Amino acid sequence: MKKLHGFENEYLYVLPSEVLNNFTFSDIVKQLYITDLGFYPKAKFHFVHRDNGAKEWILIFCTYGKGTIRSSNKTWNIESGQIALLPPNKEHTYFSSDGSPWDIFWVHFAGDAIEEYIPQEALQGDGFLVINKLESEETQLIMSQFWQMIKALSTGFS
Numbered sequence: 162m163k164k165l166h167g168f169e170n171e172y173l174y175v176l177p178s179e180v181l182n183n184f185t186f187s188d189i190v191k192q193l194y195i196t197d198l199g200f201y202p203k204a205k206f207h208f209v210h211r212d213n214g215a216k217e218w219i220l221i222f223c224t225y226g227k228g229t230i231r232s233s234n235k236t237w238n239i240e241s242g243q244i245a246l247l248p249p250n251k252e253h254t255y256f257s258s259d260g261s262p263w264d265i266f267w268v269h270f271a272g273d274a275i276e277e278y279i280p281q282e283a284l285q286g287d288g289f290l291v292i293n294k295l296e297s298e299e300t301q302l303i304m305s306q307f308w309q310m311i312k313a314l315s316t317g318f319s
Contacts, residue, residue, distance in 0.1 A: 163208035163256075166201070173199040174314040193272035198310055202264045207257040217269040218279065218288075219247040221255065222303060226263035230255040230291070237291045239263070242300050246279070248288025266307040 166173055175197045184190045196217050201207060203226070221230070227240045230247070231254045239245055239255075241263075247253050249271075257263045276284060283290040295303070 163206055165207075165209060166199075168201045168204050168207070171199065171201050171204075172311050172315075174311070176314075176318055180318045191272060192274040193270065193278055195268055195270050195310065195314075197269035198267070198307075198314060200264070200266050200307065200311060203262050204257045204265060205259070205262040207262070207265075208254075209256070210254040212252055214247070214249055214251040214253055215269060217249055217271040218275065219253075220268050220270070221245045221247070222266040222307065224264045224266065224300065224304060226261040227258035228256060228263040228265070229258070230289075232287065232289050235289065237289075239291065240294070242294040244292040244295070244303075246283055246288070246290040246292075248283065251288060253289075266304065268307075268310070 181196060184194050222244050223239050223241055225241050230237045230239055230245050233252045280290060
């Protein structure tokens with residue numbers, strides 16, 4: 162049984178195209194903006210495959226459990242405390258471990274100045290990047306930042 166979403170206690174926000182279209186009018190906002198954001202706890206059977214990738218960059222932050230990410234030519238085993246960056250328009254697959262399903266925060270993002278925010282290793286390579294296990298303090302800080310984004314979107318998209 163594979164699931165894209167529908168996990169108990171999940172948070173899932175997809176900004177409507179009418180909202181995203183408004184970003185083109187703001188010189189500031191169009192530099193870097195979120196298109197999708199979420200948190201999937203204990204995401205057993207979570208599975209995503211995109212033949213042509215997504216239109217946006219994707220950042221996946223694993224806070225518990227394990228999972229796997231595959232590009233067309235490489236596989237990474239992901240565990241708690243690791244971050245993965247997936248480039249736009251490139252085939253990828255990611256899924257949660259059956260034995261230890263992951264908790265993940267994830268965000269899709271785009272913008273005119275994206276190169277200013279993406280690590281050079283990703284820009285010089287194929288775009289895929291896995292950041293090794295973070296320290297506890299860094300993990301807590303990033304989790305806090307994701308919760309702030311989720312809280313902001315929970316009130317609407319204005």
